[in-house]
Amino acid sequence: MKQLTTHTLPAISSSDIQLPAAAHLQLPEKVLQFGTGVLLRGLPDYFIDKANKAGVFNGRVVVVKSTGKGSTDAFADQQGLYTLCIRGIEQGQKVAENSLNASISRVLSAAAEWDEILHCAENPDMEIVISNTTEVGITLVDDNINAAPPVSFPGKLLAFLYRRYQHFSGRADKGMIIIPTELLVDNGKKLKEIVLELAARHQLAPAFISWLNDANHFCSSLVDRIVPGALPAQEQQAMQEALGYKDDLMIMAEAYRLWAIETADKKVQERLSFSKTDSGVVLAPDINVFRELKLRLLNGTHTFSCGLAVLAGFNTVRQAMEDADMEACISSLMLQEMAPAITDIYISDTMAAEFAQSVLDRFRNPHIAHQWVAITMQYTSKMKMRNIPVLLRHYERSQEPPRLMALGFAAYLLFMRSERTADGQYKGAVNGKEYTIQDDHAAWFHDEWKRLEAAVLVKEVLANTNLWGTDLTQLKGFARAVTDMLSALTRDGATAVIKKALTESRQPLAAGAQ
Known part of the structure; x- marks a missing residue:
């Protein structure tokens, strides 16, 4: 040749x-x-x-x-x-x-x-x-x-x-x-x-x-x-x-x-x-709108989903999108909770929805093997930069806690539960399979999990202004929603919780929630 x-x-x-x-x-x-x-x-x-x-x-x-x-x-x-x-x-x-x-x-x-x-x-x-x-x-x-x-x-x-x-x-x-x-x-x-x-x-x-x-x-x-x-x-x-x-x-x-x-x-x-x-x-003349769309809907969805995907046993984004429940969970998270939260005078509903659909096409690409555990690298800083602003903007529009964002945050907390190895690494495990936590705050989370009950840990993490720049316990119902999701993940496993969360996310908001 x-x-x-x-x-x-x-x-x-x-x-x-x-x-x-x-x-x-x-x-x-x-x-x-x-x-x-x-x-x-x-x-x-x-x-x-x-x-x-x-x-x-x-x-x-x-x-x-x-x-x-x-x-x-x-x-x-x-x-x-x-x-x-x-x-x-x-x-x-x-x-x-x-x-x-x-x-x-x-x-x-x-x-x-x-x-x-x-x-x-x-x-x-x-x-x-x-x-x-x-x-x-x-x-x-x-x-x-x-x-x-x-x-x-x-x-x-x-x-x-x-x-x-x-x-x-x-x-x-x-x-x-x-x-x-x-x-x-x-x-x-x-x-x-x-x-x-x-x-x-x-x-x-x-x-x-x-x-x-x-x-x-x-x-x-x-x-x-x-x-x-x-x-x-x-x-x-x-x-x-x-x-x-x-x-x-x-x-x-x-x-x-x-x-x-x-x-x-x-x-x-x-x-x-x-x-x-x-x-x-x-x-x-201004490209910030494209940066915002990418940061929130592509990178942010990755960050809200990566811990949950690892806990559910998915290795790659493609594998997750081939599972009907996980695909629906990721799609609903992006389209129903995240996209509406970022719309403003610069980003229209149509623009956000079209970009979200293009992101979902990218996630479904059978030729790209994007590892979920790689996305968890510096999980905490990514959560702060990519997702906390979206969460806060959600609460500017609604006092109803976003169920799938709460699930993503709960999965992040559970993912960060670890054991410290002899060589100083922090290892988590799910279904007998280990993963390495590469996060500057891994030691702090390790100590908090050793010291606190889950419900108390949720409140302490959410209230930590050094992590998030704000006290997330002040968001109505969010601490309760994260606690409930964390309890369910620990008790029932990620696969069962994803199914239940999808059913709940389709239910109408309580009267007056908006």
């Missing part, structure tokens, strides 16, 4: 894949991308390639490999080509699409090819910088932008921009659009602040600082797509045989995709023309 390269493209005859035209391989380099990871290849590079195939964006990506780990050999061998296999469920329908991505023109090593990367700054076609360097990448460190290369990503970016400024004599139309995708709130604003601080530390000319501020656009963004990476070995082999070539860079991504980019500038929006070919790219 031949290796995927530009030379093998003409011989690919499979109807199961979308192929680039020969002209797509000659498009000018418009994007400098810091990061070779699968998220960038499965999301921004996917959008760019799709737009190129539609004749819209018409530009390719130069990828910068910033770390010393691994090599760029596979990219060089395949001339940047790779197969993206999209698998999942969208609007209730199974999705299986394959696309040969030709968006990457070349991959350069920052350690070995820094001069060539700086030379890219002199390319008049260059317009956009994309990054995914992990959250640690957008931090201020004492850096030298004259090094080859600078240590930090902001240092590298500043060196690139300074070279561009010098080469084009400060022309305003040669500024860049910089879009970080790191998982930080206001990532664009934070990156700009760091770059400006580094410029000040290097005592760069005021004219350059003005150009940096006025001619360049740092756009905060939010990315959301699960890209597991390589397919399972058997599936990859079958795909290669079906397509007729060997691809060492083949990756899989779920069907859902979102890249929300914060900008109100019409010229910036025009230059980000790849947004015109896929509804998954959203250009908006």
